[in-house]
Amino acid sequence: MKVNDKYLNFYYETMGEIDEPVIDPKKTALLLVDLQNEFVLRDFGEALEYKAAGEWDRWIPFHDRLDNIVVPNNKKLLDFFRANKMAVTYGRIACLREDGEDRSPVQKSEGWNNMLMPVDSYSAQMIDELAPMKNEIVVNKTTDSVCNGTNYLTLLRFMGIETVVVTGIVTDQCVACTVRDLADAGLKVICVEDACAAGSMELHDAELKIMNVIYCNVMSTDDTIQLISRNLQ
Numbered sequence: 001m002k003v004n005d006k007y008l009n010f011y012y013e014t015m016g017e018i019d020e021p022v023i024d025p026k027k028t029a030l031l032l033v034d035l036q037n038e039f040v041l042r043d044f045g046e047a048l049e050y051k052a053a054g055e056w057d058r059w060i061p062f063h064d065r066l067d068n069i070v071v072p073n074n075k076k077l078l079d080f081f082r083a084n085k086m087a088v089t090y091g092r093i094a095c096l097r098e099d100g101e102d103r104s105p106v107q108k109s110e111g112w113n114n115m116l117m118p119v120d121s122y123s124a125q126m127i128d129e130l131a132p133m134k135n136e137i138v139v140n141k142t143t144d145s146v147c148n149g150t151n152y153l154t155l156l157r158f159m160g161i162e163t164v165v166v167t168g169i170v171t172d173q174c175v176a177c178t179v180r181d182l183a184d185a186g187l188k189v190i191c192v193e194d195a196c197a198a199g200s201m202e203l204h205d206a207e208l209k210i211m212n213v214i215y216c217n218v219m220s221t222d223d224t225i226q227l228i229s230r231n232l233q
Contacts, residue, residue: 006205007193007212021163021188021217023231029087029161030077033146033168033175035130036092038115038123040066040169045123065197066169073195073221074130074167080225084232087159088136091146091168091178093117094124103142104149144174147181156187163188165224166216167195172207179216189216192224 001020003012012018038045042063050056081088093115095103100116107115117124119140125131132138143149156164164182166189168175175196182189191211198204212218219227 003213004218007209007218009209009212009214012213015213018213018217021190021227023163023188023228025084025086025228025232027160027162028165028228029089029156029159029163030081030165031089031091031146031167031178032074032078032126032130033091033166033178034093034170035071035074035126035168036117036123037125037127038093038117040071040127042067059199061201062197062199065201069194070167070169070197071127071129073192076221077165077167077192077195077224078130080228082133084228086228087161088132089152089155090126090132090136090138091141091150091152091174092124092126092138093142093174094119094121094140095142096140100142104144106144107142143177145177145181146174147178147185153181153185161187163190165190165192167192169197171196171198171204173198176207176211179211183215190224190227191216191218192221193218194220 002017041047047063050059078088094117096119098118137155139146139150139152141150146152164187166175166179179189179191191208193208196204198207208218
């Protein structure tokens with residue numbers, strides 16, 4: 001399999017082709033990261049804060065990518081996984097205490113990462129288009145990684161999952177932390193490049209280039225579906 005030149009990093013630039021990931025659909029899970037009302041909606045949450053602070057213009061490309069590319073591709077992946085009775089999981093930022101004292105220090109810190117989203121709040125819910133269905137696992141996290149500080153890895157092990165297809169926001173923070181932790185735990189990881197977004201395309205592309213081949217296979221939505229489809233029985 002040829003590595004996408006866009007995401008070919010220094011360590012592998014002379015390698016040529018790599019082996020195509022070996023996928024067992026019965027042991028593969030989809031993981032949607034942080035596609036929540038707080039971050040995705042244009043008329044709620046962070047978007048309103050950006051508008052009030054006079055920073056909205058800076059964030060329009062991010063929201064355009066979410067609306068036009070990321071959300072539709074996540075829905076496409078969701079529909080595919082559900083139609084083929086494959087595991088669907090979610091990781092979302094949500095604290096158990098109203099005052100947020102159970103959050104990790106990084107999520108209590110001042111600045112962009114300071115998020116107070118109690119578990120039952122509207123802010124914490126996944127957007128309607130991508131809302132979980134019955135029997136789909138939702139893991140609440142107060143850390144960047146879905147794996148760190150949660151029982152997510154234990155759940156995957158109990159279900160016999162070997163490969164995780166990761167999507168969501170933002171690519172260079174919660175998505176990247178999760179991909180690395182999954183890889184370190186011995187799981188195969190596919191990070192779906194057109195189902196993720198970062199604050200800027202520069203950050204998005206740079207993070208995917210860093211992670212590709214080392215921690216995950218960076219693939220498109222269509223290529224991911226085609227890869228899994230070839231292994232369906």
